[in-house]
Amino acid sequence: MIKKRVAIIGSGNIGTDLLIKIQRSSYLECVLFIGRNLSSPGMAKAISLGIKVSDESIQAIIKDPDCCDIVFDATSAKDAIHHWEILEKLGKIVIDMTPAKLGGLCIPAVNMAESIILKNINMITCGGQASIPIAYLIGKLHKDIEYIEVVSSIASKSAGPATRLNLDEYIETTELGVKLFSNAKNAKAILNLNPAEPCIDMQTTIFAKLDNPKIDELKIEVDKMITSIKKYVPGYQLLVEPIYENGKIVVMIKVQGLGDYLPKYAGNLDIINCAAVAVAEQFAINNQS
Amino acid sequence: MKNILISDPTLRDGNHAVSHKLNLKQIAIYCEAANYANVPIVEVGHGNGLGASSLQVGLSDVTDRQMLETAKKHLTKSKLGIHCIPGFATIKRDLANAIDIGVDVIRVASHCTEADITQRHLGYIRERGKEAYGVLMMSHMAPANLLLEEAQKMENYGxxxxxxxxxxxxYLPSDVTEKISTLVEGLDIPVGFHAHNNLGLAIANSITALESGAKILDGTARGFGAGAGNAQLEVLVAVLIKMGYKTGIDLYNILDASDIAEKEIMPSIPVIKSESIVSGLAGVFSGFSKHVKRISEEFKIDQRDIYFELGKRRVVAGQEDIIIEVAMEILKNKK
Structure with missing residues (x-):
């Protein structure tokens, strides 16, 4: 197996955690870790792992375009737009970790096959990775859903500066994903940051407003979905199984992380990164040449 | 004589008390009365503010746009204010429209330790030339020095x-003194206080805030608001007059406005119910009260147990979904 060469741009929580995960991969090799400041904690981590680093942002790839096959963009929605203009011309596969929604939205447990043929694959948001698989199942079992709402709470310490500045894009992209995958007419996404100590695990609740809920069928489907997500996100678990309360379906998910760069409470970091690695690995397996 | 700025969220915080079901006629009637009484700022909207109508917190029957347009029509002297929490409200979907409709004053709120999520919203409001305030919610959960740091961030954002x-x-009055004076000393902009009455201290705490240097106070007609309600506006105005403060609000007219509010918009006048006392002791967001009541009845468990467990978990505003999880856990532990 020849490992695909990847570059990570963005040395914050997401980028650094991705790097650690990729170090374990049999299909991927990180050849360049790019940020803007060599003294940031993420850079220090990469240097300690013996990874080649650059503080020249996108210039690093412009200067050496043949260094990699895949670029993970873990910057911000605003920067990702600018990066894609360049990376598209250079013919790179981009896995976009920001909510810039430039490419196809990807939930590995639902649409892996159609995602890995794209040039720009958007990993939606952490809350989207946690909630959309369930919203998809609700959409599969019920017709004409008026409204689905997804609420995520994450530990304050797991949300870095870009996440905080990107709250509006988080909401827009998560809502778009929920609508697209569930076919609900309307969707709403809400994000809470909770500063409690010890830090809370990531939790996501999915609400669907509908009559005639098929709770028993949903329970079976949800169990199957959790098994398939657990293959790439081991800490994905059902907290409250589907119930029907006050005119709505309620399902609650908890996501614990692997504790790679941030501790285990940061399930939000883990779920989007595990999903991205799963996509990149599948791409590597399908493109052995 | 010292000037105090009064902001009246009867039609926003009060929406929590009716599960966010205030209708347009009620909004029109109270806006007219508050406007006539010269209330400087009338805050209108869903209990959690702009863009917050949701299954999580409660669905409104009317849209933000309808509420704000109705209010705007009836506020000729009073400014129209809104509450806005990033994570619920986005600039593009919510804030831009609200400003187009004619909102004058926007309060951008975050949980007390998360001020940096308000940066873009505050910046946008200033760009549009509207009045922008920062709000630190659930402020009992952070010590005074940390609150000051967060407030300074908001000051920097505009x-x-x-x-x-x-x-x-x-809060106890001593908490108010400590926190308000720390903020007043450390900031170059005015400081305000928004009370809830779970422990019967809303008016006393509001006055303590003034004595510690606050210049802005919130109060609602009959205290109409989440949980045990807020500082009762007409009482607050009367006390301020007696103490020699100037608010610009006419006493008779605000008394009339509160009578109108009681008759037209309140299914019941706020009282400090047993569960509100527990909620205050446990430090749980007042907006949770309707949900806790409903879920405790559905699952047949004591609401007081739910409040203390929520307090232990340090849940913040916006985490209403956790109430179900806590209820199911209590139920499981009982078996």
């Missing part, structure tokens, strides 16, 4: 004043 909310009605 906030023209900082309001700290006792969202759980958990």
């Amino acid at each position: 906030a023209e004043g900082i309001i700290i909310m006792d969202s759980a009605g958990a």
Whole structure:
């Protein structure tokens, strides 16, 4: 197996955690870790792992375009737009970790096959990775859903500066994903940051407003979905199984992380990164040449 | 004579008390009365503010746009204010429209330790030339020095004043003194206080805030608001007159406005119910009360147990979904 060469741009929580995960991969090799400041904690981590680093942002790839096959963009929605203009011309596969929604939205447990043929694959948001698989199942079992709402709470310490500045894009992209995958007419996404100590695990609740809920069928489907997500996100678990309360379906998910760069409470970091690695690995397996 | 700025969220915080079901006629009637009484700022909207109508918190029957347009029509002297929490409200979907409709004053709120999520919203409001305030919610959960740091961030982002909310009605007067004076000393912009009455201290805490240097106070007609309700506006105005403060509000007219509010918009006048006392002691967001009541009845468990467990978990405003999980856990542990 020849490992695909990847570059990570963005040395914050997401980028650094991705790097650690990729170090374990049999299909991927990180050849360049790019940020803007060599003294940031993420850079220090990469240097300690013996990874080649650059503080020249996108210039690093412009200067050496043949260094990699895949670029993970873990910057911000605003920067990702600018990066894609360049990376598209250079013919790179981009896995976009920001909510810039430039490419196809990807939930590995639902649409892996159609995602890995794209040039720009958007990993939606952490809350989207946690909630959309369930919203998809609700959409599969019920017709004409008026409204689905997804609420995520994450530990304050797991949300870095870009996440905080990107709250509006988080909401827009998560809502778009929920609508697209569930076919609900309307969707709403809400994000809470909770500063409690010890830090809370990531939790996501999915609400669907509908009559005639098929709770028993949903329970079976949800169990199957959790098994398939657990293959790439081991800490994905059902907290409250589907119930029907006050005119709505309620399902609650908890996501614990692997504790790679941030501790285990940061399930939000883990779920989007595990999903991205799963996509990149599948791409590597399908493109052995 | 010292001037105090009064902001009246009867039609916003009060929406919590009716599960966010205030209708347009009620909004029109109270806006007209408050406007006539010269209330400087009338805050209108869903209990959690702009873009917050949701299954999580409660669905409104009317849209933000309808509420704000109705209010705007009836506020000729009073400014129209809104509450806005990033994570619920986005600039593009919510804030831009609200400003187009004619909102004058926007309070951008975050949980008390998360001020940096208000940066873009505050910046946008200033760009549009509207009055921007920063609000630190659930402020009992952070020590004074940390609150000051967060308030200073908001000041840097462009906030023209900082309001700290006792969202759980958990403050004692000594807490108010400590926190308000720390903020007043450390900030160059005015400081305000938003009380809840879970422990019967809303008026006393509001006055303590003034004596510690606050310049802005919130009060609602009959105290109409989440949980045990807020500082009762007409009482607050009367006390301020007696103490020699100037608010610009006419006493008879605000008394009339509160009578109108009681008759037209309140299914019941707020009282401090047993569960509100527990909620205040546990430090739980007042907006949770309707949900806790409903879920405790559905699952047949004591609401007081739910409040203390929520307090232990340090849940914040916006985490209403956790109530179900806590209820199911209590039920499981009983078996």
